Amino acid sequence: xxxxxxxxxxxxxxxxxxxxxxxxxxxxxxxxxxxxxxxSKESLTPVLDRVGFVHGSVADAExxxxxxxxxxxxxxxxxxxxxxxxxxNPWPFVESNIVGTYHxxxxxxxxxxxxxxxxxxxxxxxxxxxxPQRFTEATPVNPxxxxxxxxxxxxxxxxAWVRSFGIEATISNCSNNxxxxxxxEKFIPRQITNLLTGQKPRLYGTGAxxxxxxxxxxxxxxxxxxxxxxxxxxxxxxxxxxxxxxxxVVELLLELTGHSTDWFEHVKDRAGHDLRYxxxxxxxxxxxxxxxxxxDLREGLTQTIEWYRANEAWWKPHKDTTEQMYRTLxx
Numbered sequence: 571x572x573x574x575x576x577x578x579x580x581x582x583x584x585x586x587x588x589x590x591x592x593x594x595x596x597x598x599x600x601x602x603x604x605x606x607x608x609x610s611k612e613s614l615t616p617v618l619d620r621v622g623f624v625h626g627s628v629a630d631a632e633x634x635x636x637x638x639x640x641x642x643x644x645x646x647x648x649x650x651x652x653x654x655x656x657x658x659n660p661w662p663f664v665e666s667n668i669v670g671t672y673h674x675x676x677x678x679x680x681x682x683x684x685x686x687x688x689x690x691x692x693x694x695x696x697x698x699x700x701x702p703q704r705f706t707e708a709t710p711v712n713p714x715x716x717x718x719x720x721x722x723x724x725x726x727x728x729x730a731w732v733r734s735f736g737i738e739a740t741i742s743n744c745s746n747n748x749x750x751x752x753x754x755e756k757f758i759p760r761q762i763t764n765l766l767t768g769q770k771p772r773l774y775g776t777g778a779x780x781x782x783x784x785x786x787x788x789x790x791x792x793x794x795x796x797x798x799x800x801x802x803x804x805x806x807x808x809x810x811x812x813x814x815x816x817x818x819v820v821e822l823l824l825e826l827t828g829h830s831t832d833w834f835e836h837v838k839d840r841a842g843h844d845l846r847y848x849x850x851x852x853x854x855x856x857x858x859x860x861x862x863x864x865x866d867l868r869e870g871l872t873q874t875i876e877w878y879r880a881n882e883a884w885w886k887p888h889k890d891t892t893e894q895m896y897r898t899l900x901x
Contacts, residue, residue, distance in 0.1 A: 572598040574641040576628050576674070577648030579603035581752040582688070584613035586647065586790040591617045594794065602626055602637055603648070604666075608753045612884065628670030631677075638677035643684040643797065646674055649721065657841055660716035667720035668727070675731045678739070685739040686797055687728045691782065691807070692718035693743060696844035699780060704848035705743075707805045714842045725805075732803045740800045742793060744808040745849045748870065749786035750877040754885050755892045757781075758871070761820055762878045763889055765827045772896070775839030777817030780846040784810040785864035785873075795858045809849025810862035822871055 573590075577583040578601030587599055600622035603609045614621060626633045628648045638644060648670060650656070650663045671687070678685045694705045695712030711726070713719040731737045748758040761771040792808045800806060814822075821831040854860050864870040878885060 571596075571642045572600065572640065574600050574602060574637050574644045576602045576644065576646045576670075577609070579605060579609040579611050579613055579623075580647060581608070581756075582747055582786055582789060583645075583647035584610070584751050585749060585786045586645065586793065587614060587621060588617060589787060589790050590794065591621065593791075598622075600624065600637065600641065602628065602634075604628075606650075607888070608755075610751075610884075613751045627666070628674060629665050631673040634670075634673045635677045635680065638674070638683050639681045641683055643686070644674060644678060645793065645797070646671065646685060646687045649688075649724075650717065656715050656717035656720070660720075663716050663720040667717075668723045671724040671727055675727060675737065675739075679731060679735050679737050682738075684797075684802075685728070685737060686793065686800075687724065687739060687741045688793065689721050689725050689741055689743045690718065691743050691745050691809070691847045691849055692844065693722035693725055694847075697846040697848055699778060699846050701846070704850040705807060706850045707807055707853060714844050729805075738802045740796050740802060741805040742796055742808050743805065743849075744789050744792075745782035745784050745810070745812065745847060747786045747789050748783055749874050750881070751884075752786075753892075754888050755895070757816065758819065758823070758874065759878060759885065760892070760896075761823050762827075762875055763885055765823060765829065766879060766882070767889065771820045771823065771834040772837045773816060773820055773834050774837060774843060776836070777820065778815055778845075779843055780813055780815050780848070781819075782809050782847050782849045783812035783814060783819070783867055783870075784808065784862065785870040788862040788864055791863070792854060792858075792860045795854070795860045799858050801857075806854045806858070807849050807851050808854060809851040810865065811851075812867050813846075813848055814867055819867075819871075822868060823875070826868070826872055826875055
């Protein structure tokens with residue numbers, strides 16, 4: 571099977587390519603990536619001798635059409651995904667996440683190619699901290715930021731193309747990922763790399779906001795399960811029951827790196843900061859038999875810290891620029 575992986579040099583996409591190259595060696599993978607600041611061809615170095623790579627954007631309709639025509643399936647990771655950037659400049663999120671998804675949908679419709687669309691739990695908005703409910707596939711979309719609104723728009727386009735044109739597509743909405751190869755602008759790698767460079771972690775507001783964390787390998791194993799066994803037209807929520815407050819994550823990282831758990835700084839909260847995300851992944855587990863390998867957040871964070879400790883050359887060049895961006899935003 572020949573798979574086109576959009577955004578395959580980004581965090582989750584690159585981990586997908588690396589993992590599938592090991593677990594599904596008979597799959598032929600072609601990566602399409604624009605190599606924006608969050609994408610790195612270096613992330614694919616271990617497999618570049620057996621994976622095709624095309625430098626380009628999903629917003630390039632002609633290029634997308636040509637690549638889709640030669641594929642059996644598309645896994646669509648490509649997306650602008652940083653909330654702070656979306657508040658500062660929403661257009662790249664509209665162009666990549668909405669316009670790019672439109673071009674993919676038209677291409678798979680023309681060529682009869684299977685599509686799996688990767689999305690986020692942020693499309694559902696947020697939950698109260700004391701709400702016993704979790705997001706399900708039936709939860710109405712209620713995005714809070716330009717980023718999550720652009721992803722919700724893309725999800726709705728996919729659903730419409732399934733119903734109106736009969737394309738073969740599935741959608742997955744996943745909780746917050748962590749693990750190797752994640753850009754240092756993101757919450758967990760920012761705190762880890764701060765600690766590795768002798769700086770205090772920085773915590774938005776009170777740190778009470780809750781995220782439902784999942785290791786990137788568990789996410790990508792779920793994507794493979796959906797590709798192989800999922801029902802066309804269905805949406806699957808991917809989560810590992812990893813709810814933890816931002817404060818708790820920082821405390822765990824401090825503990826795991828041998829620091830006092832109060833050695834951090836509070837910074838100005840993000841505008842429109844969602845309170846809590848929580849995923850009910852029972853449909854995925856029940857119908858496709860998927861289970862997370864990293865059921866313990868401490869275990870996954872330990873593995874992630876060690877990866878960043880061993881791969882300073884990968885993340886160090888981006889650290890100063892990222893911290894300058896956060897200082898400009900007051901974070």
